[in-house]
Amino acid sequence: MVKAIPTWLRWLAWGFVILSALLLLAPLVVVIGVSVSESQFIVFPPQGFSLDWYRKALGSREYVEAFWLSLRLAGLVTVSATVIGGAAAIALSRRKNRQSLESFFLSPLVIPSIIFAIGMLMLWSSMFGTTSFVALWIAHTVVALPYVIRTTLAVLAESDPFLEEAARTMGASWLRRLWHVVLPQCRPGLAAGAFFAFNISFDEAVLSLFLRNPGLNTLPVQIYGQLEFSPDPTVAAVSTMMIVLTVALIVLLDRLLGLNRVANT
Amino acid sequence: QEITINSFGGAYEEAHRACVIDPFEAATGAKVNIVTAYSADAFAQIRAQKDAPQFDVIHFSGGQEIVGASEGLLQPIDPELVPNLADVYDFAKTGIANGEGPAYQIAAVGLVYAADKMPEAPTKWADLLNPEYSDRLVLTDISNGYGMIGMLMLNQISGGTLENIQPGLDAVAKLLEQGAIVVSKSPEIQQEFAQNDAWIAPYASDYAYTLQAAGLDVKFVQGEEGTPASFITANLVAGRDNVELASKFIDMELSPEAQACFSEALRYTPTNAKTVLADDVAASVVYGPDATAGLMRFDPVAIEANRSAWVEAWGKTIAR
């Protein structure tokens, strides 16, 4: 059985997980440490303990506004990228000859975002005038699209082609088939893609930097600006709050919906 | 009514707000929208947005106004609308005729050093070449405006000119060999001083003050060989329709009160001759007609003409 793993390998696996955790989490430990440091600088190990930076971040209108804007934007991008990208991936997975289309959908990954940002700004200005939330939304969706497509395609490659056929013989129209058969099948891929989309948008600095206007200041841009001129641990505090929020959200979702049960099927 | 401007973020933006924006809004009842954008990003933005600019007033610290003016992105300032312009030192408004905006602040570039660590305080640019300091020396990439000035200064003391920066590059190469490091962003300088035992760096007075304000024991000195300056200019963007209000904003930035306020907050050198500074502030900035006259400015036109080539040459020099 899969459970029949040699003991030494089991230990090795645990060692490996611990090392990976170290690699993945070490910088975060620094960030968390810095965020509670009394020092004005980003130094580690932290000197003293203070929650001033949290107070400062939460008290700053810019941070709070930027946070909500980013959240709204990332939420919308997640939806649009997942819907559009998921649909494209499903259509692609059914095609026999799909290589060129597939590479085409990958192209936003290969062009540095600054080029896209400037091009987008030029085009938008010449066509619609000043940039708006919609411009940012479109741009982020474009960048997030390939992630959804890749992850979904990968999962669909392993799926049982008979399932959809079976649904067809049971009279399922294309929409119902999509909803009841195809989507459950690509759920792990879509979930990963959606998560990437959210994260890409939430963490995207370059496009946001160029497409913004006074009312359109996202969190990464805010952090970026802060760091450029006067780096202080506020950014660390903001990041730490993000970390805590993420963990809380995942655990909550798990308690409420049983993520695992869902992920298991 | 409202206007849109860019500011540089962090402490600068706070000062900007306190010294200019808030009073301006109070005085005119207009609203000022701020976009936090560094000069380089801001320039790229207005260039790309040529068809529909969103900024009314744009501030540059790296000489971008020269390119901007030549590309017609900027609009010449009407002195009538900016009365305070008359009181500004001449050298700070040389480009007005070309369409460039006036400098409303000057950052002096000199030597920033860790007072508690340096064996003895540096006094001149040549101290940077001291091999003993080399592995504690922080240079700044010339993609950064202050970095460019620092390099040109090194070039000058090594015998180079604006026509020939090779001596400067050679000096840099030697320093790097001896262990100096190059950073490309301001926060990294702080990082180096705060965490990594850096001792000395050629950089600007304003940033030295930021470091001090944050609690680091650093000092700023002007090098004996001269103090090159970086000008922060305020420019009108072409293609916007409330020029009058925007001009009024620039006027406010040039006012003695605003300039004094800025100096107080961030230790910039004022450009309005009528500015009066408190003594403690005056002591730590280059202040007064004589002192300011001693500031030097590398010919911005020459810099712009050569920037691309220099950046490339610099890149090749420092490349590992």
Place this chain on the structure above:
Amino acid sequence: MTNRREAWLFLFPGLALLVLGFILPIMRMLVLSVMGPDGVTFEHFARFFQDGYYPSILWRTVRLSLVITALTAAIGFPLAYITSRVGPQARLWLIVMVILPLMTSVVVRTFGWMVLLGRSGPLATMLREMGLVGRSFSLMHTESAIILGMVQVLLPFMVLSLLGVLTRLDPRLEEAARTMGCSFLQTIRRVVLPLSMPGVVAGSLLVFTLSASSFITPSLLGGARIEVLAGSIYKSVTQTLDWNFAAAQSVILFFGLALVLIPYLRLGARHG
């Protein structure tokens, strides 16, 4: 609805978005690569290849990206496999562990690395105290720093791409292999790995392109002296204001990556 209509309905939004929202804007930029003061010119490309400097940056970019991709795959595959096979509770925490890095801003995370790797960071201090390195030793501003930082940043992309595929593998195939004399590790190599190829391909495509086109982490960790092409492009756009050259570099980067990717995509197609 016919299959064909359905396929187009599904593809259309993506295609439209990409053409209008991506191809159109970047074309505006990319045509600059062949524009000179007097009409069409290839001088920007010529400049790129005039000496070894820019090609060496391109080569570094591709090389680093390949190393980073290989490392993330090497770390990500076992991690994803373990994640997909442990109990539900452990899986939840492993997933949290993997995606946490993504939830902090890249810049901030990179600062974490700068602190860790710097001259006075814990790592250097430790090595120094063990007498292994000199006073000015620092991992900062090395290619290793870039690789380390990027691997951490990109590992989640690899792991999550693989996880979806791995959780859907039919466990009976692994069992069958075991009864045919495969040890556990051989099963992984002969059965799990080939079958999860679509996930490996997806993950490494994302990681490869991301590492080739990102510049914040490389420029912070690698420093000014170790330039990558995306950083150089960014510099051309914002500092030297030479957009034509920036466009030319982008075109070259595009083709450089395509050269690596096309055979790879083909590989993926064969497995999928």
Place this chain on the structure above:
Amino acid sequence: MSDLTLRQIKKSFGRTEVLHGIDLDIQSGEFVSLLGASGCGKTTLLRIIAGLERVSGGTVSIAGKDVTSLPPEKRDIAMMFQSYALLPHLTVAENVRFPLRMRGQGSREEQAERVVKALDTVQLAHLADRRIRQLSGGQQQRVALARAIVSSPQVLLLDEPLSNLDARLREEMQVELMEIHNKLGLTTIFVTHDQEEALSLSDRVVLLNDGQIEQQGSPRAIYSAPETGFASFFLGAANLLPVTVEDGPVARFADDQVLALPETQTERGERMLLLRQEDLKIVPADTDGALKARVAIRVFLGARHRYMLDLAGQRISLNAPNSVLVEPGDEVGLTIDPEQLRVLAR
């Protein structure tokens, strides 16, 4: 109401043609079995009827209407897949309810009721809430069967629906299938590899051989009058022996034994003689007029024994009830009613 007509159906995968022009008419309400060797194209034919596979040539019509390019969900069919194709993310009951939901048949309560009934039919009501992966092979097969019969389609396509069930259950399921078929008057097409199942259940048996219809007809007709060697070989447990037909008429075996043929046999010369197993009777070796053979192998089958006999240098096989018991090595006689003998071309 829904006659199904296939005309010249061809199907190729790449360059290999697997169906070479199938013509088939199925009456509404008929129960048809498709019989044929492994890989002969049975599944492919079902899939074409269901609309899952595009034909390379030919037309499919239902009730006179050409449906060749109608998508499967528009045809009123239910199909049970050879590999079951159960949806892994749903429970047993949800799987069975699926076609009802998709077709919007009945209210929620009615659907639930019908699901329970279908699950009862396949004796799985106690596992309604299980996940598919937690079922044994036979249980999965029964879920698939329940899912196929739960909605009452015009045409029911079953691809080896009972292959993984034990004989008891299989018999019960056969009865259930018959009852459903009779009650609802569905047109049912049934793929099976079990001849007895095909013969006992269906109104008509269609025998496929390598992508072509070899013979079709009522079970009795096809069994008792196979037209080709393949048909007789495949359908009955038949033995084919080379003989020379001589005047008499008699058939002469290689070892010169002769067997009387019915008067109706007029052709002469080298032929194949078809000896159906159940027509052969083992009698004492010295019985008059009996063929002589030697017992080579005896296999116990429970209710009967299987014997392999050597007759005229050929190995023939037959099943005999346990009441007849001879030992390997024994010489035995074989008698056969001349009327049951059939002579085929070599």
Place this chain on the structure above:
Amino acid sequence: MSDLTLRQIKKSFGRTEVLHGIDLDIQSGEFVSLLGASGCGKTTLLRIIAGLERVSGGTVSIAGKDVTSLPPEKRDIAMMFQSYALLPHLTVAENVRFPLRMRGQGSREEQAERVVKALDTVQLAHLADRRIRQLSGGQQQRVALARAIVSSPQVLLLDEPLSNLDARLREEMQVELMEIHNKLGLTTIFVTHDQEEALSLSDRVVLLNDGQIEQQGSPRAIYSAPETGFASFFLGAANLLPVTVEDGPVARFADDQVLALPETQTERGERMLLLRQEDLKIVPADTDGALKARVAIRVFLGARHRYMLDLAGQRISLNAPNSVLVEPGDEVGLTIDPEQLRVLAR
């Protein structure tokens, strides 16, 4: 060389126990069939022997060595999965070669040779380069079979290896399996749902009922002397009727017909009478001493007919050769040799 011993094997999935303590000894070289209803735990038992499933209790030993926690690859077994478990990324030949490669048996050429031989055995040599997804169901099953037999393991586990094959092919495969078994002396454990297959192939039949061994023994023993109602019901095509055993000894049916029992029957009272189908003979209704029954249903099975008769208010079934031909509605007589009658507890 490799006796296989199971001791008190228990297995639970979650809270449901599916094996309740199985004790089984299998001699080296034995051919054992596992027989049982769908879902009774056959596959689970095979998986435990293979080492794929952890036991909840009990031990497995091979050749006297406890292997309960030995991983599957360390046991010298080959298993054919009910769901085939073919590797989709490999071709047919590569799939078959897989165990040889993994076990490092033979050089490249030898392996290729053995692959060809195994594919020949299952009559698939012509499809060696196909991908698995391009095969029909029966072809896939045969590839799985070839993969199981290609290496010569000590223990061969086959989980319904022939369920998707037509009768002809199935018979041929049975012969091949027997030959392989005899030639190599493998210990073979064979799950099947086909009683005749189990009885004809195996040295021993193990009858599982709901996670327990109901009875085991040689085919003849288990068939002719079922110890429980389940065994007789499941194995033989047997009819069980409630009777009252009275002095005589005779069995009295519900409608007061009586049937003589053998002298050895000493118990009296309410019992079940076991009437094995093949022991029952249909005779004219007026035959002396015959039970009277009425024909309810007749089903054509080709070589024979299946009759459902109403006897004393109960439905019984039996198969009769085509030579006996009665019509539904007819009254018929049934005779049976008293020695073949068995009386079981109610």
